[in-house]
Amino acid sequence: KQEVTQIPAALSVPEGENLVLNCSFTDSAIYNLQWFRQDPGKGLTSLLLIQSSQREQTSGRLNASLDKSSGRSTLYIAASQPGDSATYLCAVSAGNTPLVFGKGTRLSVIA
Amino acid sequence: GAVVSQHPSRVICKSGTSVKIECRSLDFQATTMFWYRQFPKKSLMLMATSNEGSKATYEQGVEKDKFLINHASLTLSTLTVTSAHPEDSSFYICSVYTTGANYGYTFGSGTRLTVV
Numbered sequence: 001k002q003e004v005t006q007i008p009a010a011l012s013v014p015e016g017e018n019l020v021l022n023c024s025f026t027d028s029a030i031y032n033l034q035w036f037r038q039d040p041g042k043g044l045t046s047l048l049l050i051q052s053s054q055r056e057q058t059s060g061r062l063n064a065s066l067d068k069s070s071g072r073s074t075l076y077i078a079a080s081q082p083g084d085s086a087t088y089l090c091a092v093s094a095g096n097t098p099l100v101f102g103k104g105t106r107l108s109v110i111a
Numbered sequence: 112g113a114v115v116s117q118h119p120s121r122v123i124c125k126s127g128t129s130v131k132i133e134c135r136s137l138d139f140q141a142t143t144m145f146w147y148r149q150f151p152k153k154s155l156m157l158m159a160t161s162n163e164g165s166k167a168t169y170e171q172g173v174e175k176d177k178f179l180i181n182h183a184s185l186t187l188s189t190l191t192v193t194s195a196h197p198e199d200s201s202f203y204i205c206s207v208y209t210t211g212a213n214y215g216y217t218f219g220s221g222t223r224l225t226v227v
Contacts, residue, residue, distance in 0.1 A: 034216060043117070043204055043220035044155075089154065091216075098145050099206070099216055103154040 002027045006090055006102035013080055014110050021075040021105045023090030028071050031095040035064050035075050038087045038104070047088075048075070080109045113139035113209040117219025124195050124226055132190045132222045134205030140185035141207045146178075149202040149221075158203075161188040195226040 003026045013019055023033070032051050036044040048057045048064040050073070056065040063076040077084060087106045091099035114137040124130050134144055142163045147155040159180050160168040167180035177199075179191040192199050204221040208214075 032215070036218070041202075041221075041223060044206075044218040046215060046217065049215040091155075093216070098157045098160060099155075100157075101154045 002030075002092060002094075002100045004090060004092060004100050004102035006088075006105050008105055009103065010106040010108075012108040012110060015080060015082060017080050017109075018076070018078050019080055019107070021077070021088050021090075021107070023073040023075070023102055025071045025073075025092050025100075028068050029094060030068065030092045031097075033064075033066055033073050033090065033092045034099065035062075035073075036089040036091065038089060040087075044089065077107075080107075082109045082111045085109050113137070113141070113207050113217045115205065115207050115217050115219040117205055117222055119222060120220060121223045122225070124224070126196055126226055127194055129191055129193045130195055130224060132192075132203055132205075132224075134188045134190070134207075134219050136186045136207045139207060139209050141188075141209075142185060143208060144182060144188040145206040145208075145216075146180065146188075146190050147204050147206065149204065155204065158190075161205075163188075192224065195224070197226045200224055200226045 005024045007022045034049045035047045050057050050066040061078040066073045087104040089104045091101045093099045116135040118133045144161040146158045149155045158173045161180045161182040163182045169175045182188040205219045
């Protein structure tokens with residue numbers, strides 16, 4: 001059974017700092033890995049999707065990497081801003097199958 | 112990805128009543144939709160996979176008679192919480208997997224259900 005773990009569970013940083021969120025998964029037989037952002041009481045916004053054949057994806061200040069063999073992914077946020085404060089969720093799937101989510105990392109960026 | 116509309120965003124109901132939540136795929140014909148539940152400060156847990164024109168597939172521990180799922184068209188899936196109980200209070204969210212150039216999972220905005 002696939003299990004996804006995210007570390008740290010919570011993180012508080014000053015504005016402008018670069019930061020890394022970690023995600024690990026137990027079964028490396030994934031089709032893709034997706035990072036989401038969730039604001040309190042809201043739905044999920046997709047940030048980046050990495051196919052199993054890819055090693056990284058970038059969007060603006062965000063960069064996600066994937067090491068499928070070791071079961072790890074990182075989300076790098078450059079020059080963090082207070083507006084980045086949210087919960088970041090990592091999820092994996094084996095194709096057109098339900099996503100398996102980690103518990104998320106709650107990020108607070110302090111102005 | 113697709114545009115997914117979920118309604119209502121918030122609902123408060125009395126114990127014993129039923130509540131219907133709608134999930135619409137506005138620009139993609141979804142043969143499959145997924146329903147998740149999220150408890151406070153917890154991750155999303157898959158409840159069921161909704162299949163267009165056939166019965167939903169429920170995850171272990173999810174009562175199919177309590178959480179009725181109907182996927183009557185390629186753009187609409189509904190989740191009905193029957194005989195609601197305070198323990199059913201939670202955040203419910205649907206998802207669509209889209210193929211093509213912008214493939215991936217897209218989520219609705221979620222429904223906050225409070226049973227009083």
